[in-house]
Amino acid sequence: xxxxxxxxxxSLSGLKEADQQLIRLLADGQFRSGSELGELLxxxxxxxxxxxxxxxxxxxxxxxxxxxxxxxSSPLQLIDPDHLQALLADRADLHYHWVTESTNSDxxxxxxxxxxxxxxxxxxxxxxxxxxxxxxxSPFAANLYLSIRFxxxxxxxxxxxxxLAVGAAVADALRSLDGNLPVTLKWPxxxxxxGAKVGGVLIELAGEMDGQVDVVVGVGLNGRMTALxxxxxxxxxxxxxxxxxxxxxxxxxxxAVLSAxxxxxxxxSAQGFAAFVADFERYDAVKGKKVKVQSGDQILxxxxxxxxxxxxxxxETGEGLRELYGGEVxxxxx
Numbered sequence: 001x002x003x004x005x006x007x008x009x010x011s012l013s014g015l016k017e018a019d020q021q022l023i024r025l026l027a028d029g030q031f032r033s034g035s036e037l038g039e040l041l042x043x044x045x046x047x048x049x050x051x052x053x054x055x056x057x058x059x060x061x062x063x064x065x066x067x068x069x070x071x072x073s074s075p076l077q078l079i080d081p082d083h084l085q086a087l088l089a090d091r092a093d094l095h096y097h098w099v100t101e102s103t104n105s106d107x108x109x110x111x112x113x114x115x116x117x118x119x120x121x122x123x124x125x126x127x128x129x130x131x132x133x134x135x136x137x138s139p140f141a142a143n144l145y146l147s148i149r150f151x152x153x154x155x156x157x158x159x160x161x162x163x164l165a166v167g168a169a170v171a172d173a174l175r176s177l178d179g180n181l182p183v184t185l186k187w188p189x190x191x192x193x194x195g196a197k198v199g200g201v202l203i204e205l206a207g208e209m210d211g212q213v214d215v216v217v218g219v220g221l222n223g224r225m226t227a228l229x230x231x232x233x234x235x236x237x238x239x240x241x242x243x244x245x246x247x248x249x250x251x252x253x254x255x256a257v258l259s260a261x262x263x264x265x266x267x268x269s270a271q272g273f274a275a276f277v278a279d280f281e282r283y284d285a286v287k288g289k290k291v292k293v294q295s296g297d298q299i300l301x302x303x304x305x306x307x308x309x310x311x312x313x314x315x316e317t318g319e320g321l322r323e324l325y326g327g328e329v330x331x332x333x334x
Contacts, residue, residue: 018043020098022051023060027141029075031068058099058124059139074224076141077250079121087255091262092117092148099124099140103147104218108206110149114214117262118149121254143239144199144221144254148261151212152269156205159215161273161280161311163188163201163326165264166217168279170199173260177253178244184285186333187304187313188326191221192285196238198222217265219257223250274309281306290334291315293324300324301334 021041025032034045041048052070055062061073081096088094095118100106103120110118124140152158167185174183174191184192191199199221206214222239224247241247248256267275281287286304293300293315302317312323313331 019051019054022048023055023076024078026062026070026072027076027078029072031065031071033069037070059142078141079123079254080251081121083251084121084254084258087251088119088258088262092119092258095120097122099126101126102218103145104202104204104216107147107149107216107218108204110206113209114149114151117265119258120147120149121145139225141250142225143223144219144250144257146254146258147216147218148258148265149206149214149216150265150269151214152265153212154269154272155208155211155213158269158272159203159205159213160325161276161307161309162215162217162268163203164280164307164311165268165273165276166201166203166219166261167191168276168283169260169264170201170219170221170257171283172279173256174240174244176256176260177248178246180245181243183283185280185283186285187307187331188311188329193238193243195285196236198238198240198243217261219261221253221257223247223253272309273311277307277309286331286333292332292334294330294332295324295327 018041022037025037025040034048037048038045043051048070052062052064055072060076063071063073079096081094084096085094093116095106097103097106097120100122102125103122106120107118122145125145164185164187167189170191171183171185174181182194183198186192189201190197191201199219202218202220204216204218206216222237224241225239240253264276284306287306289304291302291304293313300315300317300322302315302322305314305316305321307313308323312325315322315324
């Protein structure tokens with residue numbers, strides 16, 4: 001079931017249906033004259049100009065050339081919600097937005113019991129969140145922003161290592177697109193390629209009832225992002241378009257990632273992270289390396305020694321083996 005909300009968020013985002021129509025017409029990156037656009041949209045050339053100026057608010061660079069008209073400086077690949085739902089078949093319900101505050105927030109806002117996975121995908125997030133409350137850069141139609149709300153049996157205690165299992169599933173999906181892609185995982189939430197961050201995982205809890213807890217699994221992946229769109233990112237980053245031999249359409253990318261997660265989550269619900277330790281270790285970017293871990297005012301230094309069956313990071317220190325869990329923990333590779 002696709003719940004397509006392309007036109008329902010104008011009051012929230014300022015991206016009105018008229019703006020959406022203009023984006024669709026310009027998505028291929030080809031020039032279109034003001035008169036042609038006006039005729040297709042049923043408005044004057046002056047109205048076309050006003051609408052075109054608003055696209056900059058969503059990080060879309062527009063070129064205007066006398067005698068040629070308007071075009072986007074970079075073509076856009078809009079996600080096709082009908083095709084994406086077909087890829088998911090009847091495994092989940094899809095909720096698609098052009099612009100939203102965040103896909104995790106949408107998933108958390110659901111009311112009533114979740115009988116099967118609910119998937120949320122957006123072209124743009126106004127308030128995308130990363131781990132520890134950090135802002136996640138979410139330019140329009142550049143990257144992948146998705147969340148799944150999923151019921152897990154066993155309550156809160158059964159969730160240890162979930163972000164690691166999610167990371168391994170996403171890494172598997174990316175490797176299915178390019179078997180030579182050197183994707184790795186930095187405990188507990190980051191996806192790396194050659195030491196640069198390409199994505200992240202955010203796990204949030206939606207409530208517990210009768211031994212079942214609803215979790216929201218959020219994934220952000222850099223797809224094709226310009227340096228201007230990435231302004232403000234305070235660490236090394238890369239995107240899939242720069243790393244993959246062939247960059248798939250964003251709909252296909254979303255389908256591959258979601259399918260991998262929908263395969264993984266039922267197994268995790270039944271068996272926990274113990275079933276995914278080996279999967280994570282295939283991609284572990286820090287095992288065997290010197291690390292510095294900060295939790296509050298405490299700093300621990302040592303050598304990363306892999307992860308435990310409940311997702312803890314094992315660190316060999318001068319005082320013996322320590323096990324550390326996620327939350328407000330910062331990990332640096334030295």
